Each structure stands twice: as C-alpha cells, then as structure tokens.
Amino acid sequence: MDREPIFEAGRQSPDLPKLCRYLSERSPLPMVAVHGSTHIVSYLNPAFARLVGRDRSELIGFSFADAVPEGEANGCIALLDRVFHTGTHECLIEQEHRQSHPRTVYWSYAVWAILGEVEQPTGVMIQVTDATEIAHFRRQSMGMNEELLLSTIRQHELVEAAESLNAKLREAHDQLEERVAERTAELAAANDTLRNEIRIRETAESDRRDLLRRLGTAQEEERRRISRDLHDQMGQLVTALGLGLKALEDSTVDPSPYRPHLVRLRELNDQIGRESHKLAMELRPTALDDLGLQAALANYVEAWSEQSSIEIDFHSTGFDGQRLDSLIETSLYRVVTEALTNVLKHGKAHRVSVILQRTPNQAVALVEDDGIGFDSESMKSSDAHLGRLGLRGMQERLTLIGGTLTIESTPGNGTTIIARVSLSNG
C-alpha cells in the first residue's frame, strides 16, 4: 500500500493543515466552510458537492443560501448568523429539504465558528448529516405513536360508548322488568276479576240448573198427583156411574124408549173411563214408578206402535230388574217418548228401533228411525231450533243429570237420538 503524501518519510507527526484537508476531503460527512457575515462559501468537500449535486466551482464564492436555498426558511441561515456572532457551536437536527430534492430529505447540521487571529469568528464551519432515514423512521414512529394514541383514544371512546350503551340497556331492561311486573299485576287482577265472574256465572248456572231440576221434579210430582186423581177419583166416579147405568138399564123393561139412550150413555161412560185412564197413563205412567224404566218404556212403545201403525223394535240389556235413580229414569223416559213423538210428527218413518242399555258406568237410550231425517248440524247453528222445545227439552233434561244428547241426522237418512247418562257417581 502506498504511503499517503501527508506522512512524509522521516516525520513523526503530519503537517496539520494538510492533515485537516486530508480528513475533510476524505470524510464521508459533507462539510462546508463559509466566511463573513453573509456566509460566502470558501470551502466544500466532495461529500458536500455530492450531497447538493453541484460542482465545487458552482458554489465557491457564492452565498451558502445558493447551495442550500431552504436554509432561510428552515432556520439554518439564522443558525449560521448566531454562531458567527457568538462564536459558540450549535446543532440543528433533521431539517426538511424539499426545494432542491425530488423527494423530501432531512439534514442535520453541526455548526461551529472558525476563529481568526484575534479569536474572533471569521466564518463558520458546517457539517451536514443526511438524517433522512432516521427522520423518516422517527416520523413513522411518531405517526405510529399518533395512531396508537388515536386508537387508544378511540378505544377509550368505544369503552365509554359501550358503557353508556350498557347503562341504557340496563335502564331499558329495568323499565321492561317494571312494565312486565305492572302488566303481570294487571293480568293477575284481570284474572281475579275473570275468576270472580266465572264463579258468579257458575253459581248462576248452578242456581239455574237447581231451579230447573226443582221445576222438573215439581212438574213430575204434579203430573203424578193429577194422574193419580184421574185414576182414583175419576176412575171411581166413572165406575160408579157405569154401575148405576147398568142397574138402570137392567131395571128397564123391554121394550122401553129409554133403553137405547141408556146403552148409549153406558158406552159413553166406558169411553170416558178409557180416555181418562189413557190420559192418566200419559201424564205419569204408573209403571215408571212401580216397575221402572224398562217396563214403562216397553208398555209405551207397544201402545205407540199400535196407535201409529209403525213397526218398532224394542231391546233392553243390562238392567236385570235393577232400578235406576228416579230422576234418571224419568229423564230417559221423557227423552224416548219425545223422540218417538218427533218420529210421528216429522219422520215419515216405517221402522223404529228403541234400545235401552245399561253398563256399570252408564245408561244409554237410543231411538233410531228410517224416516226423512233433517239437517241436525245446521239446526244447531241456525235459529231454526228457536221456539221448538222437543230437542232442547231433551238436552236440558240430560244436562241436569250430567248426561249428553247426540243427534245424528241428515236429510233422507233417518234420525238417531242417543241419550247417555253416567252412572259412576252412584
């Protein structure tokens, strides 16, 4: 390796001005020397020429501001002024340079005074460091810091918003709870009122049923009394009258003009006797009280068939001579007789079946005819049943004893009436 010229052979220390020039010329750090208060460039090293992209000859002898136009704005010239006047050294870090460079660069300046013979500043030495990377990095980190700060603030805001939302939710929830509680209380009160009304209605309904039951019983009692009176008193009187007429007839000697009248009167008396007996039976058949439902219905059905000339089948099962509760017997008897009256009145039937059936749990009476039938469904939903007592009376009688009535009928297909009474309570 060649010896550098500043180290001359045989010398212990180098020539200082030469060394300075050597250091400055070889330094990778840009350096400029300016003199006078207007900062005229007196020296610049190659690194500075490269930094500003100019030749030495273009800058030497010109103001520093020509080499670095941003100096006025970024405080660099003011710094040179200060150092030139005070003789101290100062630094100016990361100054932005836009004008002279296509992309923004940042320079840091280290500035110190060049002292003359009387230790007075005659100029200023400027060393420039390209701080672009550091500045970019610093700005990036500042940007990131700012973003971080912003995001922290935003986070904080979000937390606050979430808390306020939570508070509102809690409030809404509390209000809802309050309203639910109020509504529940209202509903409970409405329920109580409803229950009271239901109770009142149930009592009214039970009173009505009780009244109907008593009416029904009273009616049956009355029928029974009239029937008995008819049978006993009327019967006795008619019998007595018959006997008297017979005696009168026997005592009249033939030929007598009164005899035909007496015969006619006796026949009339017999007819009155038969009619009153029939009436008594219709009012309250003694068989119902004495022999029970099965026997009473068997009698009735036979008489009905004879009178109407309609064939009738009567079947009874499960009774084995046992009696039912009197009210149940009377109700089923009246349902069957009313159903048979309807067959006669409306049915135009040729054949009728009456079935009585008893099981341990229920008693059933069924009347079926093959007549013209009717639309039982529309009868229920329309006003057609108003003013008609038969089917409604059957229904009411059965309701009073906890029974049910089923009417199966369509026009042209006959009619079936089924009465069911539960016997499970006794």
Ligand SMILES: Nc1ncnc2c1ncn2[C@@H]1O[C@H](COP(=O)(O)OP(=O)(O)OP(=O)(O)O)[C@@H](O)[C@H]1O
């Ligand atoms: N076996 C039947 N066949 C055909 N139609 C019937 C029969 N039973 C009832 N109906 C019809 O149902 C209607 C209602 O019968 P319900 O016994 O209630 O009244 P009603 O017999 O007309 O009058 P009431 O019985 O009051 O004297 C009858 O008018 C008739 O049209």
Ligand SMILES: [Mg+2]
């Ligand atoms: Mg009727």
